[in-house]
Amino acid sequence: MKARVHIMLKAGVLDPQGEAIRHALGTLGFEGVAGVRQGKVIEIEIAATDEDAAKAEVARMCEALLANTVIESYTVEIL
Amino acid sequence: MKAAVLVFPGSNCDRDLAVAFRQAGCAVEMVWHKDTSLPDGVDIVGIPGGFSFGDYLRCGAIAARSPIIGALKSHVERGGHALGICNGFQVLVETGLLPGALIRNARLKFICRPVALTVETTSSDFTNAYTKGQTVTYPVAHHDGNYIASPDTLAALNDADRVAFRYRDNINGSAENIAGILSENRRVLGLMPHPERAADSALGGEDGADLFRSLAIAAVTA
Numbered sequence: 001m002k003a004r005v006h007i008m009l010k011a012g013v014l015d016p017q018g019e020a021i022r023h024a025l026g027t028l029g030f031e032g033v034a035g036v037r038q039g040k041v042i043e044i045e046i047a048a049t050d051e052d053a054a055k056a057e058v059a060r061m062c063e064a065l066l067a068n069t070v071i072e073s074y075t076v077e078i079l
Numbered sequence: 080m081k082a083a084v085l086v087f088p089g090s091n092c093d094r095d096l097a098v099a100f101r102q103a104g105c106a107v108e109m110v111w112h113k114d115t116s117l118p119d120g121v122d123i124v125g126i127p128g129g130f131s132f133g134d135y136l137r138c139g140a141i142a143a144r145s146p147i148i149g150a151l152k153s154h155v156e157r158g159g160h161a162l163g164i165c166n167g168f169q170v171l172v173e174t175g176l177l178p179g180a181l182i183r184n185a186r187l188k189f190i191c192r193p194v195a196l197t198v199e200t201t202s203s204d205f206t207n208a209y210t211k212g213q214t215v216t217y218p219v220a221h222h223d224g225n226y227i228a229s230p231d232t233l234a235a236l237n238d239a240d241r242v243a244f245r246y247r248d249n250i251n252g253s254a255e256n257i258a259g260i261l262s263e264n265r266r267v268l269g270l271m272p273h274p275e276r277a278a279d280s281a282l283g284g285e286d287g288a289d290l291f292r293s294l295a296i297a298a299v300t301a
Contacts, residue, residue, distance in 0.1 A: 009182075013182070013227065014182070014185065014225075014227075014252065016182075016183045016184065016185055016186070016187050016225075016252070017183060017187070020187055064144075065136070065140065065144055066136070068137055068140065068173065068180055070172075070178075070179065070180045070228075071180040071182060071227065
């Protein structure tokens, strides 16, 4: 089973990389880009066969390592 | 007084930190991250600067889950001293031993130069050789030194006099110019600037030497 984790900086946490991308898009002539936030995607192959159990296991991985919940939020999807 | 300096793959200030401890009169042992215990009789654990695990995932994140970290946490829970510099500060916030987080510098640049800091409190074994409000100059060398924390955490740090150093000029976007903070028991210090790179007149100043000297005295009497 494969899980995909999306990790994003929480709302209100400054994302200087996203801001730099936004500026670059403006330089390239893309108008109307109001904001850019950059995050991470992590894909995990997991032995579990039960979808709920896999989701719970990956959520524990997020809490333990994959996300810093002081500044980041995460979502888990099972593919 | 005995210091242990943790070494991770990608640490690059470990030997500088050991030299600074030795100059202050400490015996120093280097401890590999895969070890699960500290040498007997360690008074202070130094977590050095560098790019542990290539800054993969988040700066300090992998190091903070290394086998040695359990021993570091036990040491701190027993009231032992710990000093995390630069990447070491990032490791300390990732372990939760210090609050808040360190994110990419606000203007995205890697900043590498001496900076002026204000000593905010002398009420710690790290800073009691300074005077409150004194300006000291330590070098910085970081890409992710932008300290952030919730308003509640910032208020708690301020109320308990736990901000040890602030940047005179806000070089990296840090909340309230914070450059270094203390734990609740004041025996853990994390800071982005490098006192160990300013601990010898041959190496760009001696402002950092006082930090190691006062720490060496405190750890012996603790």
